[in-house]
Amino acid sequence: MGRLSHQSILAAGRYKSLSLSGISPEVVKSLHRFMLRLRRCEEALAQEYHPADEMRCPVHFCIGQEAVPAALSVLLARDDYLFSHHRSHGYYLAKEAPMTAMFAELYGKATGANGGRAGSQDISYASVNFHSGAILAGATAIAVGAALSIKSRGESRVAVAGFGESATDEGIFWEAVSYAAFRKLPVVFVCENNNYSVFSPQLKRQAGDNISERVATFGMKSMPLFGNDVVLVYNALKSAIEDARAGRGPCLVEAYTYRWSGHYGPASDDLVGYRSEDEVKAWKENCPIGLLDEAMIAGGLLSEAGRAALLKEIDAEIAEAFRFAKSSPFPKAGDWEAMNYASSSPVADALLADIDMEAFDAHQAMVQAKGY
Amino acid sequence: MTAKRSKVLAEAARSFNGAAGTAPATRKLSYAQAIAQGLHQAMELSQDVILLGQLVDYTPAVFGTTTGLIERFGPDRVLDFPVAESVMTAAGMGAALTGMRPVLIHHRLDFMLYSMDNVVNWLSLWRFKSNDESRVPVTIRAIVGKGWGQGPQHSKSLHAWFAHLPGLRVAVPATAFDAKGLLLESIFGEDPTIIIEHRSLFTLQDDVPEAPYRVRFGKAVVRRRGGDLTLAAIGFMVPLALKVAARLAERSVEVEVIDLRTVTPLDTATVVQSVSRTGRLAVADPAWRSVGVAAEVIASVSEQCGRQLKADPVRICYPDSHTPMSSALENVYYPDEEALAAKLLSLVR
Numbered sequence: 001m002g003r004l005s006h007q008s009i010l011a012a013g014r015y016k017s018l019s020l021s022g023i024s025p026e027v028v029k030s031l032h033r034f035m036l037r038l039r040r041c042e043e044a045l046a047q048e049y050h051p052a053d054e055m056r057c058p059v060h061f062c063i064g065q066e067a068v069p070a071a072l073s074v075l076l077a078r079d080d081y082l083f084s085h086h087r088s089h090g091y092y093l094a095k096e097a098p099m100t101a102m103f104a105e106l107y108g109k110a111t112g113a114n115g116g117r118a119g120s121q122d123i124s125y126a127s128v129n130f131h132s133g134a135i136l137a138g139a140t141a142i143a144v145g146a147a148l149s150i151k152s153r154g155e156s157r158v159a160v161a162g163f164g165e166s167a168t169d170e171g172i173f174w175e176a177v178s179y180a181a182f183r184k185l186p187v188v189f190v191c192e193n194n195n196y197s198v199f200s201p202q203l204k205r206q207a208g209d210n211i212s213e214r215v216a217t218f219g220m221k222s223m224p225l226f227g228n229d230v231v232l233v234y235n236a237l238k239s240a241i242e243d244a245r246a247g248r249g250p251c252l253v254e255a256y257t258y259r260w261s262g263h264y265g266p267a268s269d270d271l272v273g274y275r276s277e278d279e280v281k282a283w284k285e286n287c288p289i290g291l292l293d294e295a296m297i298a299g300g301l302l303s304e305a306g307r308a309a310l311l312k313e314i315d316a317e318i319a320e321a322f323r324f325a326k327s328s329p330f331p332k333a334g335d336w337e338a339m340n341y342a343s344s345s346p347v348a349d350a351l352l353a354d355i356d357m358e359a360f361d362a363h364q365a366m367v368q369a370k371g372y
Numbered sequence: 373m374t375a376k377r378s379k380v381l382a383e384a385a386r387s388f389n390g391a392a393g394t395a396p397a398t399r400k401l402s403y404a405q406a407i408a409q410g411l412h413q414a415m416e417l418s419q420d421v422i423l424l425g426q427l428v429d430y431t432p433a434v435f436g437t438t439t440g441l442i443e444r445f446g447p448d449r450v451l452d453f454p455v456a457e458s459v460m461t462a463a464g465m466g467a468a469l470t471g472m473r474p475v476l477i478h479h480r481l482d483f484m485l486y487s488m489d490n491v492v493n494w495l496s497l498w499r500f501k502s503n504d505e506s507r508v509p510v511t512i513r514a515i516v517g518k519g520w521g522q523g524p525q526h527s528k529s530l531h532a533w534f535a536h537l538p539g540l541r542v543a544v545p546a547t548a549f550d551a552k553g554l555l556l557e558s559i560f561g562e563d564p565t566i567i568i569e570h571r572s573l574f575t576l577q578d579d580v581p582e583a584p585y586r587v588r589f590g591k592a593v594v595r596r597r598g599g600d601l602t603l604a605a606i607g608f609m610v611p612l613a614l615k616v617a618a619r620l621a622e623r624s625v626e627v628e629v630i631d632l633r634t635v636t637p638l639d640t641a642t643v644v645q646s647v648s649r650t651g652r653l654a655v656a657d658p659a660w661r662s663v664g665v666a667a668e669v670i671a672s673v674s675e676q677c678g679r680q681l682k683a684d685p686v687r688i689c690y691p692d693s694h695t696p697m698s699s700a701l702e703n704v705y706y707p708d709e710e711a712l713a714a715k716l717l718s719l720v721r
Contacts, residue, residue: 115503126505135493141459145466175459340500340538342562351417352586
């Protein structure tokens, strides 16, 4: 269908090319289970978000964008680094951080992933090397730093940065790409191109919808693909991550996808008039989970009964996460300074002499240095 | 090799702690040489210490502050970085997240401003938002020019900006001793730190201990005792203050000169203690007058011992104007000995 773009995907209509050949059934089942769990999780959170109003923080739901996190959940090891944008829940779960702590964080509870300090758009789980942040492209460059360290220590780990196409409006993204390509760093950039910066489409903000082509000119491999075909996404990310681990340099995977809900919150913002009903409908027909369900049923990897059993198990986990979050205590206001600064410096204690010299040769003051 | 060397250095450091009363072995070093020695020792002490900055591996060596490092530690640890301060800072932070202790260098603080997103939105709040689970000990050296026409884009000392942000430590060392000690304390501490270095101080010499030592944050030092008035000074204002204090002593006005050393944390206790004896306060802050550290010091002292003040406190700062190039204007813009002396005398008259 020529060069891939949001237009070409809509023009092609219902996607029929998802193929399970060459991928192990275990991986397919893992991808499927992850996407279903993420979808149910987001739907349940959306249900509870309003009118209960107990989750008092901005939440950017990722319904419709399950494929990239699903692939990462299978491909990344615990000690790999994953940096995410504000639409963070899929990435958080991809690093196998606990759902209970995520829910508690959204409720602002002491048992939250960050004790209620961060919320949905800034959530992190340091022990599994998962970090996120709301200021678009900043984390892409932080991932480059993690990769710099991995390379200089000769490790086979990888740093992955997930972001939306809006992050490529920012200058720092291109600095990050340039430096990663120049130093051949073990970093993988995953762009979830959902076409919209809140309401504004890519072609209203950029001269071309050709991020992958532009990245390639920096000397970095890039792979644009239909991002609701989780098998395509998985295969591309697998090769990108293997290349990075093996020291063959960084890569960009640009996954064209679509968010079903509004930019933030569970409600639709389609009344603004920035996208058509037909467009939303077309993308829902190309639901990443629906496409995989269909192929799995056709391939004998999934039955209606099996799917129902899976949902029951997932829903029980979600119910437990809500129970945990709602019954957890709120954090107590404590020492503000201790919340912002380290309370000890063990490395300095071990390495540095604790001397102080008050005396300063005042005569030196006469030797006034010249300007500059 | 490195482990052994680092053990030797750490031993030397510990022997200092044990040898009370004996003077540490020192050498006369310039401010710039003291920084170079501090960096050298930090990189010997830990493989985690890396250096990122433009031209750090060429012979001018960032005004002589990175001399010898590329020869000793090689290009994997001494990185000549592209002119891309925002990715440099973010990369330093990402490296710190994985356990490194990066030192970033800006020849001109003004260029560092490209990295404000990382400094403000990520670095300063990382520990906070992770609920203490994650730390990013990045040290940023930002050099500030003064004089010889540096003009409005090579001379901004923005310590007040950084001091306003929670989560960062901010130092403005005024002596070679402090330049080395605060640098080492920053590198091996656990919080991100910005060290503002006034380039006009780089040739100033001092007795600098050979061993790696620390100067703690939030601990001001009295550089000269005096009972008539308290003068708290920052950065290159400290040597100026000492000069003027010596001159005023000839006229029987005894000025107590306090070097604040760090602006976050800010040691107001030492200033309050002094003011409660002298009853008079002046603050010499090498920055714009309004909404700065000088105002913060005066406010804190007023809160704690305002009723003991015998005269209205004064600020010695730059005008609220960008820095001019022409020497004719520069000479008026920067407070000199005469201007400082006049302000101090106005306090005791």
